[in-house]
Amino acid sequence: MQTLERIFSEYRHWQDGHPPETRRHAAAEQLRELGLPGVRDEQWRYANLRALEQVQDFAPAAPAPLAPALPEQLPGFARLLFINAQPAADLAAALPTGVSLLPASGQWYTLLGADERLALLPQLFGAEATVLRVDGSAQLEILYVAQGSGASYPALHLELAAGARLKLIERHLGAHEPGGLICPHVRLALGSAAEVQHYRIQNLGLRSVFYDTLSVQLAESARYRICQVALGAATARTSAALRLLGGASALDWHGLSAARDQQVSDCRVRCDHVAQETVSTALFRGLASTRARVGFDGDVQVNANAHGAKVRQSLRGLLEDSGSEVNLRPRLTIHTDQIEASHGATTGQIDEQLLFYLLSRGLDPATARALLKSAFLGEALAAIDIAPLRRQVEQGLVTHLGDLILAAALT
Amino acid sequence: MSGEPLLKVENLQVSVAGQPVLRGVNLTVLRGEVHAIMGPNGSGKSTLAHVLAGRSGYQVTGGSVRYLGRDLLALAPEERARAGLFLGFQYPVEIPGVNNAYLLKAALNAMRRERGQSEIDAFDFLSLVKARMQTMQIDEALLSRGVNEGFSGGEKKRNEILQMLVLEPILALLDETDSGLDIDALKLVARGINTLRSPERSFVLVTHYQRLLDHVVPDQVHVLARGRVLRSAGPELAHELERRGYDWLLEQAAA
Numbered sequence: 001m002q003t004l005e006r007i008f009s010e011y012r013h014w015q016d017g018h019p020p021e022t023r024r025h026a027a028a029e030q031l032r033e034l035g036l037p038g039v040r041d042e043q044w045r046y047a048n049l050r051a052l053e054q055v056q057d058f059a060p061a062a063p064a065p066l067a068p069a070l071p072e073q074l075p076g077f078a079r080l081l082f083i084n085a086q087p088a089a090d091l092a093a094a095l096p097t098g099v100s101l102l103p104a105s106g107q108w109y110t111l112l113g114a115d116e117r118l119a120l121l122p123q124l125f126g127a128e129a130t131v132l133r134v135d136g137s138a139q140l141e142i143l144y145v146a147q148g149s150g151a152s153y154p155a156l157h158l159e160l161a162a163g164a165r166l167k168l169i170e171r172h173l174g175a176h177e178p179g180g181l182i183c184p185h186v187r188l189a190l191g192s193a194a195e196v197q198h199y200r201i202q203n204l205g206l207r208s209v210f211y212d213t214l215s216v217q218l219a220e221s222a223r224y225r226i227c228q229v230a231l232g233a234a235t236a237r238t239s240a241a242l243r244l245l246g247g248a249s250a251l252d253w254h255g256l257s258a259a260r261d262q263q264v265s266d267c268r269v270r271c272d273h274v275a276q277e278t279v280s281t282a283l284f285r286g287l288a289s290t291r292a293r294v295g296f297d298g299d300v301q302v303n304a305n306a307h308g309a310k311v312r313q314s315l316r317g318l319l320e321d322s323g324s325e326v327n328l329r330p331r332l333t334i335h336t337d338q339i340e341a342s343h344g345a346t347t348g349q350i351d352e353q354l355l356f357y358l359l360s361r362g363l364d365p366a367t368a369r370a371l372l373k374s375a376f377l378g379e380a381l382a383a384i385d386i387a388p389l390r391r392q393v394e395q396g397l398v399t400h401l402g403d404l405i406l407a408a409a410l411t
Numbered sequence: 412m413s414g415e416p417l418l419k420v421e422n423l424q425v426s427v428a429g430q431p432v433l434r435g436v437n438l439t440v441l442r443g444e445v446h447a448i449m450g451p452n453g454s455g456k457s458t459l460a461h462v463l464a465g466r467s468g469y470q471v472t473g474g475s476v477r478y479l480g481r482d483l484l485a486l487a488p489e490e491r492a493r494a495g496l497f498l499g500f501q502y503p504v505e506i507p508g509v510n511n512a513y514l515l516k517a518a519l520n521a522m523r524r525e526r527g528q529s530e531i532d533a534f535d536f537l538s539l540v541k542a543r544m545q546t547m548q549i550d551e552a553l554l555s556r557g558v559n560e561g562f563s564g565g566e567k568k569r570n571e572i573l574q575m576l577v578l579e580p581i582l583a584l585l586d587e588t589d590s591g592l593d594i595d596a597l598k599l600v601a602r603g604i605n606t607l608r609s610p611e612r613s614f615v616l617v618t619h620y621q622r623l624l625d626h627v628v629p630d631q632v633h634v635l636a637r638g639r640v641l642r643s644a645g646p647e648l649a650h651e652l653e654r655r656g657y658d659w660l661l662e663q664a665a666a
Contacts, residue, residue, distance in 0.1 A: 356466050357504045357558075361514060361574065362492035362521035371517075375508025375557075 003053045004036050011124055014059040027123035030110075034117045043115055043239075046295030046327045048264035051209045051235035056179040060085065060125050061150025070143060070173075074388050077141040077169060084147060085126060085154045085184075098136035098164075104128035109187070109215075115239045115270055119185040119213035126153030129185070134158065134194075137165040144184065146174035146208060151181040158187070160194035162219075167197045169389060172212075172232075175205035182208055182233075187215045190222035192246060197225045199384060203396050204232035206263065212238045220246030220275070227254040227383035229393055230265050231400045238267040244278035244306075254383035255284040258401055259292035259324075266295035273306040273339075281312040284328070285380040287373065287401070289320030295327040298343075304335040311339065317347035318376050370403045377404070417442045417479065417582055417613050418463075424473035425455075425462050432458045434638035435474065440582070443610040447624055447649060448617045450635040451657045456617045457501060459635065460586040463615075464498035465491050478582070492518075493525035495581030499571040499588045501617075506558040511570070514558050515540060515577050522578055543576040547603055565596040572603035579607065584615045589623040601626030621653040634660055 011028065036052065037044040061084040073079055078096035081088040092101045105128075111117060122129075132140075144154045160166060172182060182204060190196060204210055210233040218224055230236050242251050257265040271280045286294035294317060302309050317326025328345040350372050358368035377397065384390040398404050418440040425433040432455045440446050448456050462469050463476065465488030476483040483491060506514075520530045531539075544551055547569045559567050568588050575583055588600055604614060604627050616623065624632070624646060632648040634641045636657060641664045642648065 351504075352467065353504050354506055356488060357500070357506070358514070359488040360464050360466075360492055360498050360500075361518035361578070362489050362525075363517055364489055364521070365487075367517070368489075371509055372506070375506060378508040 004031070007031070007058050007121075007124075010058045014125065023128075024124055027120045031117065031120040031124065034111075034114055034120075037114075037117065041114075043268055043297065043299075046293065046297065047237045047266045048235040048293075051179075051264070052211070054179050055151065055181045055209055056177065057150050058121070058125060058181065059150060061146075061148055061152055061180075064147040070145075071171070071392050072388070074141060074169070074386065077139045077167070079141045079143065082142070082144045082154055084150070085144065085152045087130070091130065095132070096138050096140060098134060098138040099140060100133050100135075102131040102133055102159075104131065109185075113241055113270070115241050115268065116213050116215060118183060118211045118239065119215070121151075121183045121211075122153035122155045122185045125151065126155050129155035129157040129187070131157045131159070133161065134164045134166045135161045139167045141169040142171070144170070144172045144182070146172070146176045146180060146182050146204060149177040149180055151183060154182070154184040154186075156184070156186045158189070160188070160190045160196060160222075162191040162193060164191065164194045166195070167199075167386070169199045169201070169386075172202045172204055172210065174208070176208040178207040180208050182210045183212070185213045185215070188217070188224070190216070190218045190224060190249075192220040193222060194219070195223045195225075197385075198227070199386070199389060200226065200228040201393060201396070202228075202230045202232055202236060203400075204236075206232060206234055206261070208233040210236040212236070214238060214240040216240070216242045216251075218242070218244050218246055218249035218251070220249060222246060222249045223252075224250070225252040225383070227380070228256070228267070229380075229396075230255075230257040230267065231396055233265075234263060236263070236265045240267070240269045242269065242271045242280075243274060244272065244280065245274050247275040248277040249275065250279040251281070252383075253280070253282040253284075254380050255282070255296065256286075256377055256380035257284075257294045257296070258287045258377065258397060259294050260289045260401065262291045264293045266293075268297040268299065270299045271301070273300070273302040273309040273311070276306060277308040278306055279310045282315070283380060283383075284315045285377055286317045286326045286328070287320065287377060288317070288324035288326050289401070291321075291323040293325045293327070295329075297329040297331070299329075299331045300333070302332070302334045302336060302339055307336055307338040309336070309339040311341040311343070313343035313345070315343075315345040316376070318373065319347065319349050366403065367405070370405045373401070374404045416440075416477075418483075418615075419477040420463075420474070421476075422474035423459070423462070423476060424471070425458060426470045426472050427458070427468065431472070432469075432638055433462070436635070436638070436640055438633065438640065440613050440615060442613055444630040445608065445614045445616065445627060447629040447632045448615060448635050449619065449632060449649065449652055454636045455638045456635050457586050460498060460584045460615070460617050463491075463584055464488060464496065489521070493521055495522075497575050497578060497580035497583045499575060499583065499585035501587040501590060503559050503567040503571050505560050505562070507560045509558050510555055511558055512540065512554045515574060518574070519577055540577060543573055546576060546606055547573045548599055549573055564591045565593065568592060569596065569599060569603075572600050576603055576607060579612075581611070582613050582615070583607070584617070586617045587619065588616070589618055589620065597623060598626060621649040624649045636661055636664070639664075
């Protein structure tokens, strides 16, 4: 049976026990119309779509008791915990000042592009999105823990009022059954002059399948800064669609993917410069070892009205062996001539000149390599300006890759 | 200890990508001596320095190199460094993300471990480095920057000498450390070398110009051309080269 038909079959079977909801039917219709992404879709070229065929169960996992140890809570951050996409406690009680829980709207999210089509799965199978509104200034940590078997569909919608400030840590953790699907959809709408610093850490077990959709809209003078770190999952794919709708709005994307042992980690970032004086920067560092594959597709579209836009991309890949792959695609489509743009993409193994320099100072080859790898990754990690979070992420990297020197001694 | 042979290069032959570059180089450096190697572009000066430091990409096709009585060519680059051999690079690389202080300390501790000493205390390390930075007139802020990251050409060269001052090698090979320096920076580099000059320590200065040798007076000057040492003499040879160039030597060699 084709994967799409299997999804509908499982949906029909699963739906029998649930009240009918308009949004699910709308999502089903749209999914049928768009279909699943295929290997010939340019936007999905480096994703591992075979993993979608191998998903064990599309129906949502049952709520589970909390098993794994959670990361230490960060000072100043309120924590919301979801297990298999279900809140583990009363959300409203856990929210910090400045953040309120809005009632579920019952409405469906109309996709703005085919990139987001896997976000239809959370609409089809998942509970309604958690809708939070931020007024003023807040710090929030959201943990999504996946456990047992079955799929998990975290859905979060954040609305930021004009001038609101949010530091948001979003983590995806858990040891899943092989082929267990985690399919989040996170949406943010930033009001004028709102600012978000978003730290997304994906550190799932190495048997999980992670297809993630991130949709962000920015109003005038809004600023969105994100640092996304992808370490876990057998297959990880992020489809991000960011729209700079308001004049002088700005996106700053820092991404790091470190994959080993045949992991496939792929990220597509589509950024639309719609208004004037908008700015987007993208820095990506991808490391692949032991037959792993890392991909990054930075697709920037500058509309005809986006005069004075500025675009910068710096994409780099590091290969640890000849059997691994890093595929980088900087893409820039410009419909106006009044912009500043620069981009660079390079992939290669550790630079022999740098290595020799360190050896000539007496460092042993293993230390020198670890130092250069750490420096490479450190360029992306520099965006994590919360010291205890950075330490946690560095520790996650050391556990994942083994031979790093991510001490505070590095710049 | 002065007068003891430190480095002995005999009939060294080296190829790069199958092309001979060094065609039988002989060089003996005693402890405490300063040797200058001069020569026209493409004569093999930098190749000699890099081969001695252990850089890959060169095929040694003949000859031998003894350093402190050991077969230098059998040692890995890091073993050579820990045995007291220092290469000052003509084009020091930038390593963003690895800060200067970290590298200096890691390098110093690698040397200390080799000598059976414990790792240097953080306070002692900072005192040592700051004193050396003062000698080289390097801004302390550069200590927390990435290695050579965003440094000017002169700062990079001074940073090489700073590393040398901290690591206190037994044999320093300085590959065109004077190139691209203005006169003030040149004097600073010379000051760094002279600070370290001692009966126990030797220097091989690879240079194009005689001007560095006005400030660091060598014991011997060698002219390397076409892969061979064509002439060796005292410091007066550098002045003669400054006046006459290299052609007369090349003509003599051809004859």
